Amino acid sequence: ELQELTTDVRGFEAPVSMHPGAVQQRFIDEMKAAAVNDLAPAVAEVIVGTEQPYLQVVFDTRIPAMADGRVAIVGDAAFAARPHAAAGSAKAAADAWALYEHLGSHDGGIAEALKLWEPGQLALGNQLVDRVSAMGARSQFSNTWAPGDPDLRFGLYGPGK
Numbered sequence: 295e296l297q298e299l300t301t302d303v304r305g306f307e308a309p310v311s312m313h314p315g316a317v318q319q320r321f322i323d324e325m326k327a328a329a330v331n332d333l334a335p336a337v338a339e340v341i342v343g344t345e346q347p348y349l350q351v352v353f354d355t356r357i358p359a360m361a362d363g364r365v366a367i368v369g370d371a372a373f374a375a376r377p378h379a380a381a382g383s384a385k386a387a388a389d390a391w392a393l394y395e396h397l398g399s400h401d402g403g404i405a406e407a408l409k410l411w412e413p414g415q416l417a418l419g420n421q422l423v424d425r426v427s428a429m430g431a432r433s434q435f436s437n438t439w440a441p442g443d444p445d446l447r448f449g450l451y452g453p454g455k
Contacts, residue, residue: 296351297309299321299349300312300349300351301318302316302317302318303315303316303317303318303319304316308349309351310350310351311348311349311350311351312348312349313348314346314347314348315346316348316349317346317347317348317349321349322347325341325347326341326342329341329342330342352376352377353374353376354373354374354375354376354423354426354427355373355374355423356372356373356419356420356423357372357373358416359412359416360372360389360411360412360415360416360419361405361408361409361411361412363405363408364404364405364408365408366389366393366408366411366412368386368389368390368393368415369382369385369386369389369390370382370385370386372389372415372419373385373419373420373422373423375419375422375423375426376426376427376429376430377426378426378429378430378433378446379422379425379426379429379448379449379450380448380449381422381426381448381449381450384449384450385418385419385422385450388415388418388450389415392411392414392415393408393411393415396408396410396411397411418450418451422450425452429446432446
C-alpha cells in the first residue's frame with residue numbers, strides 16, 4: 295500500500311516524499327472525504343481547502359555502527375527517529391557533546407576515542423527508536439494513546455528527561 299501511495303502522478307515511485315502536485319488525485323480525494331467524515335469540522339476545513347497536498351513518509355532508521363576509524367556519524371545520519379518524543383535535535387546535540395568529551399579526555403587518538411564513544415551513543419539511539427516506535431504503535435494501531443499519559447512525554451533519555 296505504501297508503494298502505491300508513494301507513486302506519483304507520472305507513475306514514478308517517491309519512497310520518501312512527494313512535493314505538492316505529485317500526489318495522485320485519487321488519494322487526495324480519499325483524504326478529503328475521510329477528513330469530512332472523521333475529523334472535527336475545523337480540521338476538515340483545512341484539509342479540504344488544501345489545494346495541493348504533499349506526502350512525507352515518517353519512518354525510523356538506525357545503523358549498527360557510528361564510528362569507523364576516524365569517522366563518526368552523528369544525529370539523524372545515525373538514527374532518524376519519528377518525531378513523537380521531540381528528541382531529534384537533542385539526540386544530535388547529545389552525540390556531539392559526548393563526542394567532544396571523549397575526544398578531549400582521551401589521549402589514545404581519535405579512532406580509540408571513537409571506539410569508547412560509540413557504545414553509549416548506539417545504546418541511546420536504539421533506546422530512542424524503540425521508544426518512539428512504541429509511541430507510534432500506541433497512536434496508530436493499539437489506540438492506547440491517552441492525553442496526559444506520563445509515558446508519552448517528550449524527552450531524549452525517556453519521558454520528560
